[in-house]
Amino acid sequence: MNRLSVEEMVARIIDIEKNASRKKLFSETGGGFKSSAAKINSDAIDNILKLLEEDQDENQVY
Amino acid sequence: MKIRSIEYQNFRNFEKRGKIFFDTDGKITIVYGTNGDGKTTLHQLFQWILYGRVNFNRTTSGNKLYNLDAGEKLNIGCFFKTYGKIEFEHNGEEYTVCREWCYYKQNNGNIARKTENDDFSVLKCDEKKDWRQLENPNLIIDEVLPVGLSSYFFFDGETMIADLKMTGSESAKSLKKALFSILELELYEYALRDLGTTTQSQTVIGILHNKMLSARAKSTAEKKSREILKDIRILKRKIEEIESGVAEKKRRIKENSERITELSEIIGSGKSNKKLENLRRELKRSIEVHETAIKEEKKHFGDEAANNFAYLLVAKVANEAGERLYLEVQEEEKNVIPGLTKELLVNLLKEETCLCGNPLCDKECLSLERWKSYFPPASYKATYDKFDNSMRKYSGRYSNDRLLEYFKRIVKLKATIRDLNVQIQENDQEIKNNGDVDLYIDERNRLEKENTRLSVEIEQDQRNQGDFESRLRRREKRSETISDANDEVEMYKKQCEYMLKVVEAIKDELKKETEEYTHRLEAEIRILVETMLTSEREVVLNDDFQLKVRDSHGDESKSEGQFAVISFAYIGGILKVLSSFDKFREKEYPLILDGPFSKLDSQQKANILTTIPEYVPQVIIFSKDSLFEDIKEDKIGKVWTIQSNAEKNNAVIREGYWW
Incomplete structure (x- = not known):
């Protein structure tokens, strides 16, 4: 069972995508991190x- | 993004290295130049540096990006570079973007580009004031000022007008992509891509689904179940391979098409070739129309075959059975004694007496019985007639000749395409005979052939994918019947179901936000159109951000001046929507206008010049007319003037108003 509601999960996933997008924009070579x-x-x-x-939910038994 | 300066050398009519600075404090920078001085060239320089391409409009002659004088002075085998650099600030940070294209002189004296020596880089200034080169420069530029919106912010009177009419699906797609990027709707698309589906093994749902399958394989000892699960994995892998193969092929087609456009521009730049290139374009368009017609015929064939499949089968079986029965009827008729009737046979058998008065023996009775069967209802002929009637009624007498008609039409269309291709080859030969473009034509032909081959492969791949997908669905259905009485299987199953709900919620959210932005943008554009346009118009923006502006009769605006005003309203609308949301406050874009006022009446011009600075953070205007009377003095920043030589093929830019 998931603790986060679907709406909360959507918001968290969009945050992850936003960070990934920023990371793409500012991925740097020469000194900084380098990611494709x-x-x-x-x-x-x-x-x-x-x-x-x-x-x-750790207590959830299926 | 605010542009601080632009630097150039050997770019079209700007041979000498030069640099000009722009205001970033809200004042308008004006660059003056008379017709032919190079205003449009300078405007194109921005696009070339940022995106590596230039939109040539009908006021631009030729399409050679290097300076012709520099090219002439060059010795055989020597190189020179076309150079451009833009310094800009974005979200309080400094960036530099630099592009160089290398040219060399061939033995025949022609100048050719040496793409392997080209350079494109984006640098960012860090806290220690060190400049660092950034990875993925194209991606960064697309984030800072999306290419799809570039033609709106680098406003060129003519190209812009054509763009906003939005007749091309490519331009509409590119505008939608750019607005999705600016309004961060693309994050929802990224999320949907990463969450994926059960068949995409490198996505969240694909990974969860595979984990569930593995758990299920562990949980069951039945051989059959294992085989089904193995099949499912193989099918999923195949589907994924096809999908990535198709994506790669589509990417190559896109790249090839861009290069083909570039080559066509080069080939068609000569006056003698212009007509031939136009003819070629017409022929190509005609081929496309015929290819579309073939696709339609194939589709109709498929529909007809699918809809009449049962009829086809019945008609085939009926024909075969009919032929066999017919042969039996022929055989039967041979045995029937002429003049013999069924009534006579029935009476003879009833009386069991021959016509001569003697009683009939058993053998004779059997013979009469056999003859009687040659008459209805037991005769083959009666059966055949009944069968024939039924078949007429139920099979609709479907003839597969109807299907053959599709093939005949397809063959005819293909023959026309072959003829058109021959005409293109002849046309190309004629262009080649005009000289200098052999290599470009050969390259273009090679790319076109490759695109045709790739398109055929994609069609085949998609057919295979459809086949694999239907097999996968059947296997999955069977697999679901296997007992899931296992905690791990149950957990992954629940997670998959949960994530599928998340996917639906993201789709809903994307739809909701798209609608919200569309309504807001439409409202802002409407206000600006009312302020700037001197006539009343109805403004409608669809979900793809395509704009329709109609008069009270429902007619779309056709005047170029009106289109120009509407373009400004669109740009203004975007900027106003961005400023009305906190999360978009940091997004800002410059507006660089080339000769935008020639199509406007004086009232429209006054309206625009008053309204623009209110919503655009940075405005750079290229003008051939003095704007000192149109813009308030305190709103004017730096002023530059382009000065050309007498032939107007070499120019420099000086600070100040030099007329």
């Missing part, structure tokens, strides 16, 4: 999955 667009996309997917995992 594909890597940033895959990070966004990982972050959503992580969020979903954390959101699982």
